[in-house]
Structures are given as C-alpha cells and as structure tokens.
Amino acid sequence: MKTIYHLQSGKTGSWEIKKEGAEQATKTFETKAEAYQYGRSLCDENRPSELIIHQENGQIEDHSLYNS
Numbered sequence: 861m862k863t864i865y866h867l868q869s870g871k872t873g874s875w876e877i878k879k880e881g882a883e884q885a886t887k888t889f890e891t892k893a894e895a896y897q898y899g900r901s902l903c904d905e906n907r908p909s910e911l912i913i914h915q916e917n918g919q920i921e922d923h924s925l926y927n928s
Contacts, residue, residue: 863909867892867899869916877902900924 864880875895876885886902889895896913903909903926913922 861908863903863906864912865899865902865909866912866914867895868914868918 865886866878866880868876868878870876870885870888874888874890875892876888877895877899878885887895887898889898899911899913903911903924907926909926911924911926912920913924915921
C-alpha cells in the first residue's frame with residue numbers, strides 16, 4: 861500500500877509535511893524548499909509513496925511518485 865504525504869502551508873506561515881490521515885504534521889519548516897527536500901527524502905525511504913505538493917491556497921500544484 862502506498863504512503864501519501866502532503867507538503868502544505870502551516871498555520872503560522874510555515875510549511876509542513878503531513879502524512880495523509882494524520883492529525884498532526886510530521887515536521888514543520890520555515891520555507892517550502894526545505895519542506896520539499898525533506899518530503900522527497902521521506903518518500904524515498906518509504907517506497908511506494910507519493911508526495912503531493914500544495915500551493916499556499918491549498919490547491920494541488922504538483923505530485924511525485926516514488927515506486928519500489
């Protein structure tokens with residue numbers, strides 16, 4: 861089963877990586893670029909997985925699949 865992570869804006873202007881279905885973020889970052897790098901490494905370690913990248917307004921901007 862594929863694990864899905866979301867890169868999304870946090871409540872205080874931060875960016876976060878959140879596993880789908882989780883109530884709390886896995887980790888929070890000051891910049892979207894930092895969150896993206898962490899999300900990529902997290903997905904790479906937990907294949908098969910997917911990283912869904914959101915814009916600040918919540919709309920999906922892009923996604924990356926990490927297969928086995």
